[in-house]
Amino acid sequence: MRRYRWFIVAGLGLVAVLTGFLVANIGADLVYYRTTSEVVDETDPVGKGRFRLGGQVVPGSIAADATGVQFEVTDGVVTLEVDHRGAPQQLFREGIGVVVEGTWDGSTFHSDSMIIKHDEQYRTEDGGVYTPDSRFPSP
Amino acid sequence: MIALVGYAGVLVALASAVALVVQGVRSYLDGGAGAADRLRFPVWGLIGGAVIAMGALELALLTDDFSIEYVARNHARGTPLLFTIASAWAALEGSIVLWGLVLAGYAVWVFRSLEDDDPIGATALAVIGAVAIFFFGLMASAANPFTTLAVVPADGLGANPLLQNHILMAIHPPMLYMGYVGMTVPFAFAIAALAAGDGTTAWLERTRRWALVAWSFLTLGVVLGAWWSYEVLGWGGYWAWDPVENASFLPWLTATAFIHSAVVQRRRGMLQAWNVALVIGTFALTILGTFLTRSGVVASVHSFTQSAVGPALLGFLIVILIGGFGLFAARGHLVASTPRLDSLASREGAFLLNNLLLTLFAFVVLLGTIYPMILEAFTGDRVSVGPPWFDRTAIPIGLVLLFAMGIGPIVPYRAARASVVWHRLRSPLQVTAVVSAAVVLLGLRSVTALLTVALATLVVAAIVRNAHVSAKARPHGYLRSLGGLFRADPGFWGGMIAHTGVALVAVAISFSSSFDTRTEITLSAGESAPFDGYTLTYVAPFAREESNRVVIGAEFELYRGTRHLATLHPRLNQYDNQVQAIPTPAVHTGLREDVYLSLVRIEQGTSAVTIDAMRFPLMWMLWLGGLVVVAGGAWSFTAKRRTRDLRPAEVSGV
Numbered sequence: 001m002r003r004y005r006w007f008i009v010a011g012l013g014l015v016a017v018l019t020g021f022l023v024a025n026i027g028a029d030l031v032y033y034r035t036t037s038e039v040v041d042e043t044d045p046v047g048k049g050r051f052r053l054g055g056q057v058v059p060g061s062i063a064a065d066a067t068g069v070q071f072e073v074t075d076g077v078v079t080l081e082v083d084h085r086g087a088p089q090q091l092f093r094e095g096i097g098v099v100v101e102g103t104w105d106g107s108t109f110h111s112d113s114m115i116i117k118h119d120e121q122y123r124t125e126d127g128g129v130y131t132p133d134s135r136f137p138s139p
Numbered sequence: 140m141i142a143l144v145g146y147a148g149v150l151v152a153l154a155s156a157v158a159l160v161v162q163g164v165r166s167y168l169d170g171g172a173g174a175a176d177r178l179r180f181p182v183w184g185l186i187g188g189a190v191i192a193m194g195a196l197e198l199a200l201l202t203d204d205f206s207i208e209y210v211a212r213n214h215a216r217g218t219p220l221l222f223t224i225a226s227a228w229a230a231l232e233g234s235i236v237l238w239g240l241v242l243a244g245y246a247v248w249v250f251r252s253l254e255d256d257d258p259i260g261a262t263a264l265a266v267i268g269a270v271a272i273f274f275f276g277l278m279a280s281a282a283n284p285f286t287t288l289a290v291v292p293a294d295g296l297g298a299n300p301l302l303q304n305h306i307l308m309a310i311h312p313p314m315l316y317m318g319y320v321g322m323t324v325p326f327a328f329a330i331a332a333l334a335a336g337d338g339t340t341a342w343l344e345r346t347r348r349w350a351l352v353a354w355s356f357l358t359l360g361v362v363l364g365a366w367w368s369y370e371v372l373g374w375g376g377y378w379a380w381d382p383v384e385n386a387s388f389l390p391w392l393t394a395t396a397f398i399h400s401a402v403v404q405r406r407r408g409m410l411q412a413w414n415v416a417l418v419i420g421t422f423a424l425t426i427l428g429t430f431l432t433r434s435g436v437v438a439s440v441h442s443f444t445q446s447a448v449g450p451a452l453l454g455f456l457i458v459i460l461i462g463g464f465g466l467f468a469a470r471g472h473l474v475a476s477t478p479r480l481d482s483l484a485s486r487e488g489a490f491l492l493n494n495l496l497l498t499l500f501a502f503v504v505l506l507g508t509i510y511p512m513i514l515e516a517f518t519g520d521r522v523s524v525g526p527p528w529f530d531r532t533a534i535p536i537g538l539v540l541l542f543a544m545g546i547g548p549i550v551p552y553r554a555a556r557a558s559v560v561w562h563r564l565r566s567p568l569q570v571t572a573v574v575s576a577a578v579v580l581l582g583l584r585s586v587t588a589l590l591t592v593a594l595a596t597l598v599v600a601a602i603v604r605n606a607h608v609s610a611k612a613r614p615h616g617y618l619r620s621l622g623g624l625f626r627a628d629p630g631f632w633g634g635m636i637a638h639t640g641v642a643l644v645a646v647a648i649s650f651s652s653s654f655d656t657r658t659e660i661t662l663s664a665g666e667s668a669p670f671d672g673y674t675l676t677y678v679a680p681f682a683r684e685e686s687n688r689v690v691i692g693a694e695f696e697l698y699r700g701t702r703h704l705a706t707l708h709p710r711l712n713q714y715d716n717q718v719q720a721i722p723t724p725a726v727h728t729g730l731r732e733d734v735y736l737s738l739v740r741i742e743q744g745t746s747a748v749t750i751d752a753m754r755f756p757l758m759w760m761l762w763l764g765g766l767v768v769v770a771g772g773a774w775s776f777t778a779k780r781r782t783r784d785l786r787p788a789e790v791s792g793v
Binding site: 015018019022023025026028029030031032033034052086087088089091092 | 528659720
């Protein structure tokens with residue numbers, strides 16, 4: 001292996017420089033994901049620019065106007081107001097999990113992109129997980 | 140009863156895998172004598188057990204045996220037959236059964252290639268046995284597909300809506316697994332060569348066919364995955380640098396690098412240690428990919444549930460990395476090659492460049508994929524790396540790769556004289572210049588797209604020139620010579636076919652991502668709206684009930700000018716037992732571009748509908764190019780023995 005020693009050292013050095021360069025370059029394209037509690041706890045969330053906010057849509061909070069829809073999301077502890085531009089998706093409804101992307105101004109989250117959370121679990125209306133037993137109780 | 144039989148199958152396969160390791164190691168210690176006799180029972184036990192397990196799972200699904208938890212969770216009485224069968228690999232436990240079955244199939248294939256006195260083959264089978272122990276061990280413990288329920292429900296939950304929404308679900312995972320699992324075979328032979336300290340190219344010659352088969356299937360799996368995203372997920376794209384997509388792309392990149400550097404080793408005896416490292420790395424990446432998708436550590440559109448399988452896979456990955464690369468470090472000098480590169484300006488040099496680029500590409504994608512995991516582990520921040528970062532880093536690498544692909548095949552081995560290269564490059568460059576000028580005159584202004592077109596043209600033109608010149612040099616008629624050329628050296632010309640496919644894919648990706656448009660349109664029934672030169676007329680909403688779902692949608696008429704192009708039905712499918720509906724986009728494929736409608740919102744009462752209307756130029760070229768790449772891999776695979784016979788009369792590289 002002696003023959004290769006300098007090769008390996010140089011290779012590792014190159015990989016380190018490359019990693020540093022790539023990671024330094026990643027900054028603006030990182031999308032942070034926060035829950036409602038984390039947004040409030042965060043000391044300087046306004047300075048973070050765009051991020052994704054995840055939570056459940058609070059029942060009874062949805063109001064629509066010409067430009068979009070306003071609603072509240074919650075993680076069960078902290079509830080925040082969301083002002084969303086654009087038509088909400090067909091799947092958008094009360095109680096559903098959403099991820100909205102946009103900026104936080106200290107009182108309202110302004111979003112322009114909405115993802116309805118998909119997962120492979122089967123959820124009941126109140127967000128619980130179906131099991132075959134709960135869904136189809138045997139006689 | 141079925142559960143018992145299926146679990147027994149798992150245990151038989153597990154025991155056979157253990158026997159395979161024991162007997163394989165004994166054969167290795169004896170120098171390989173009588174390997175076939177020793178390994179026969181373990182190999183047939185492995186495939187037998189795997190077939191029983193898979194058969195039992197299918198039977199349980201087909202007979203609505205809801206006493207088995209897997210069936211109750213992933214199947215319902217109303218599920219159509221095709222998706223019932225496909226449900227066997229639609230969820231975590233079942234997909235591991237498929238994995239085991241494919242692995243056992245490869246083990247049989249390796250066994251049938253065993254020679255009389257074959258320590259390398261026997262050791263490779265022992266390595267495959269060790270991998271099989273892990274997967275069948277998972278089935279016997281953490282991911283048991285045959286767990287029964289104490290209380291038998293009257294009906295099950297049905298297959299995952301995202302999966303039963305499209306027929307591709309039945310095809311995509313098996314293809315991908317044939318590729319993923321197939322990478323185990325070259326890995327096993329590489330480990331065997333290291334263990335035996337065999338510095339010859341024997342292991343490489345033998346694994347060529349498996350590597351090509353696995354690579355072709357993996358390519359097909361990746362293309363079908365992109366098609367599935369496009370046709371099913373409804374977000375209007377085919378690639379999002381999603382961790383799950385990256386998981387299949389990473390081993391594809393390193394396997395592609397291996398297929399190329401293997402040629403250098405076979406032809407010039409170089410890069411041996413590098414090949415071993417690539418093969419170990421590729422196998423490790425398949426396990427990493429499985430870990431990423433099965434552990435719930437990354438947020439993704441279609442990752443599976445969190446379970447004990449995740450930590451087990453992570454442990455297995457660490458064992459492979461430490462064991463594989465540890466063995467490589469300890470014994471790598473035995474397989475290291477002595478011939479040195481004569482000149483960087485040579486075919487070997489081009490292969491080296493291609494390997495460095497593909498490895499760099501893989502490294503970049505790997506970094507972007509696992510960076511969120513690393514950051515979360517250290518800071519607790521949950522982040523995702525946006526597609527722009529991947530695009531920014533991948534596009535330059537991709538362009539240089541295209542360039543290497545254009546000149547590589549025309550550069551001679553050993554040392555290239557500039558005059559020879561120029562002679563071969565002149566007419567392709569002329570074609571490239573004409574085509575580039577033409578697309579600029581037609582209005583193409585994007586520098587990236589222009590570069591892509593130019594380089595793709597260079598690639599194809601150089602291949603066409605090569606075929607033309609070689610065919611003219613042969614004695615028979617031109618067309619017959621051309622056919623004979625392709626048959627005489629399928630390895631080389633299969634590669635050229637694949638290169639042509641990659642060139643098509645590159646142009647399609649560049650155009651569809653640079654010139655796509657997206658507009659959100661809201662219409663009431665009977666209204667029309669202009670859309671990028673088209674006219675969309677919303678006819679009416681519709682709703683219908685099917686056996687397993689309720690479908691609501693909207694009917695649109697698509698016109699260009701006054702010409703009626705298509706009637707499109709973007710829709711939402713609401714499955715039983717599932718709160719969320721799944722959108723199914725409607726796509727009109729044209730020669731110039733696809734028109735893609737995805738339903739955002741539909742009010743049955745007021746008849747107002749909101750759709751995402753999108754345009755993607757040249758999408759058909761992406762799917763066609765992907766299939767051409769697969770065809771190239773398949774062509775390379777054929778008639779390997781004939782290549783060997785014809786080696787002296789080889790005509791490639793003229």
